[in-house]
Amino acid sequence: MPCKDPEKARNKKYYQEHKEYFKKYYQKHKEHILATIKKHRIEHPEEYKVRYKKYLQNHPDCNKKYRRNHIEKLKYQSRKYRQDHPEKFREKRRKQRARKLNAPGSHTAEDIKFLRNISGGFCSGYNRDPHQVGKEKLTVDHIKPLSKGGSDYTKNIQMLCQSCNSTKGIKYN
Numbered sequence: 001m002p003c004k005d006p007e008k009a010r011n012k013k014y015y016q017e018h019k020e021y022f023k024k025y026y027q028k029h030k031e032h033i034l035a036t037i038k039k040h041r042i043e044h045p046e047e048y049k050v051r052y053k054k055y056l057q058n059h060p061d062c063n064k065k066y067r068r069n070h071i072e073k074l075k076y077q078s079r080k081y082r083q084d085h086p087e088k089f090r091e092k093r094r095k096q097r098a099r100k101l102n103a104p105g106s107h108t109a110e111d112i113k114f115l116r117n118i119s120g121g122f123c124s125g126y127n128r129d130p131h132q133v134g135k136e137k138l139t140v141d142h143i144k145p146l147s148k149g150g151s152d153y154t155k156n157i158q159m160l161c162q163s164c165n166s167t168k169g170i171k172y173n
């Protein structure tokens with residue numbers, strides 16, 4: 001395939017004409033060249049991410065093959081992401097559920113973080129008074145459930161403890 005970028009084409013031509021020289025140069029300085037590339041990679045991760053994404057778009061077969069051959073690694077990565085970013089993961093899951101139920105509105109992980117912070121660790125209480133459980137123990141609850149036509153807006157969200165949330169769930173389902 002002919003190279004469209006004139007500068008690239010020139011470089012390619014130059015490379016073809018001096019192939020032997022480049023090969024020898026590479027063999028002689030292999031360690032140094034590879035180290036330089038690695039360094040560049042570490043210093044410019046974003047650039048490589050974009051490049052990699054582009055590559056996968058242009059080579060969908062490679063992508064599929066890679067996924068097939070690295071199932072365990074990918075599973076591990078997604079599990080790790082889930083552990084490292086629990087709030088993000090839950091946000092994604094809630095979004096999927098809201099979309100499935102055609103619920104209007106949306107919220108972000110930041111919104112939930114805000115609600116969690118202003119709650120002061122208090123569960124709003126379901127069929128009981130608000131009580132202190134600690135910020136980390138609070139879960140997201142849709143005041144009017146999505147399944148009953150409630151929205152996914154922040155104003156329809158309250159923070160409940162696991163116990164209150166599941167009590168509510170049992171009543172509604």
Ligand SMILES: [Zn+2]
Binds near residue numbers: 123126162164
């Ligand atoms: Zn509670």
